[in-house]
Amino acid sequence: MRVKSITRIAIPLTAAAIVLAACSSGGGGGGSSASGSASGSGASGLTLVDLTPPATTQIDKVTWNLWEGEPYTTDPYTSADYKENTVNSNMCETLMIYDPSYQFKPWLAKAFSNPDPLTWVYDLRDDVTFWDGSKMTTDDVVFSMNHNLTDPTSFYHYLYSNVKSVEASGANQVTVKLTAPDYLFNRELADYAGVVVQKKFYEAHAKDFGTPDVGVMCTGPFQFTSWTKGDNITLSRYDGWWNKEQTPKVKSLVFKFLTDEAAVTAALQTGEIDGSYDPPLSGLTQLATNTSGKLFYGSMPSNVTYTYTNPTGAMANPKMRLALQNSIDWNGIAKVVFKDTAVAIKAELPPTTFDDAKAQLEPAYAALPANGAPDIEKAKALVAEAGADAQKPVIIGTIASATGSAFGNAVVDGAKKAGINATLKVIPVDQYTNYLYDPKTREGVDMLFTDFWSNIPNALDWMGTTSTKGSSFNQWGYSGIDTLYLQARAEKDDTKRGQLTADMMNKLAGENLTMGNGLQRASRLWMSNKITGAPATFTYVYAPWAQYLGGTGAN
DSSP states (O other), X not given: OXXXXXXXXXXXXXXXXXXXXXXXXXXXXXXXXXXXXXEEEOGGGOEEEEEOSXXXXXEEEEEEEOXXXXXXXXXXXXXXXXXXXXXXXXXXXBSEEEXXXXXXXXXXXXXXXXXXXXXXXXXXXXXXXXXXXXXXXXXXHHHHHHHHHHOTTSTTGGGGTTEEEEEEEETTEEEEEESSOOSSXXXXXXXXXXXXXXXXXXXXXXXXXXXXXXXXXXXXXXXXXXXXXXXEEEXXXXXTOSOGGGOOOEEEEEEEOOOOHHHHHHHHHHTSSOEEESOOGGGHHHHHHOTTEEEEEEOOOEEEEXXXXXXXXXXXXXXXXXXXXXXXXXXXXXXXXXTTOEEEOSSSSOGGGOGGGHHHHHHHHHTSOOOSSOOHHHHHHHHHHXXXXXXXXXXXXXXXXXXXXXXXXXXHHHHHHTTOOEEEEEEOHHHHHHHHHOTTTTTTOOEEEEEEEOSSSOHHHHHHHHSSXXXXXXXXXXXXXHHHHHHHHXXXXXXXXXXXXXXXXXXXXXXXXXXXXXXXXXXXXXEETTEEOOBOSGGXXXXXXXXGOEEOSOO
């Protein structure tokens, strides 16, 4: 799925993102206990919050860091990574939304209906304007959706596979006709499958939309102001934003592109940078004890793991896959590499993706075997039962970073203890995406390290990307859940659809495909004492998060 840029859902954690803290066994500072919208306990006792304490004052400027570096574009149709989405989510809004507590609701659409299995109807808000003051019309919405439908270069084009047409059906109404029932489609409109851009502006800038010189024209709480290559992207508050219940308190939002971990940690402590999502793990201990700001943690739909890529190698044997799963000290990786900000999960699906299928997925997940502590004796027995396949080499690819190497070495160490003939292949950062998506490049490699996250926090979306035949992150070529997946996507009844989803999760877990049951990590957030309000959850890549940001009165 993420072919057109460095993959969002499969973005390898580079050294600029996370680094192994050698010999560290403590948590990098506890989660904030400050008042906010709480979401419970997380990994190793972290306190997870949805929203940080609300902002109380206006503030002229906030400088925010993009830990992954400079974006490639501000075009939402081709945005598919942390850095692009962290910026764009504040500018270009979607018809539907997941709020900071992952609640799904209408956004630019004020209501939706499904009058028959082949029809979705969207009633649009009539108070939305673009930054130039012109009203958002049905023409803009139809144009925006049809761009995703008809343009194969749009990253979200494939999510329209069941769409026959998108047409205006009233002054403030759009109707989508389908070729087959699709009860995932509506939820996908909370990602950029449901983005709305100004038709007139896009048509005038079709070839340079989203570039530093042009930017975009959308409806969000912040508008594109400037992009100085190599230095910053600046957004300014749009005072005509339609959501009067949540008027932004920040006048200017400046995104910097620091990637060196030591430099990021220092800039956060000195106040050069006011805030950042995913501050470096290598700096968590320093940040947790620094009195100039505060660390927060929120939930995140992620699986830090390996994905299986070679269906003809040793791992074609299910006993070898089960042996490997049992050989890995996932709890140790969570503690040392992720400094107690991650927790082992029992399926490739993290519980943060359960969404509308919680009632069926939660009990099914609870019944799965425990994961976390290695069982080397069990792993050895499974290797012995695997016969000749146990002698075949197993090549585990990882990215050339401290975290990638630490993760890869931990997996190889466990594999060797179980008697698996495993070796680590370290792949340069600039080549890693090719390994994820180009079968010729990764020939002979059995597994690849990944930090996977989905378009939306939804189990069907996750499995549709990782585990159905032909999907972009199904390097194995797996097709074992295809029939169930199609049935679930076409099933209107929530309970029946949830049960089909649970059946797929169980099948994938039972076969240990298409990826390992790894770690769900927490979303990390640092803010200086002068600002507050930002969501701590991973919804910052889905929805306008800076709408909540503002001052504390300490600036």
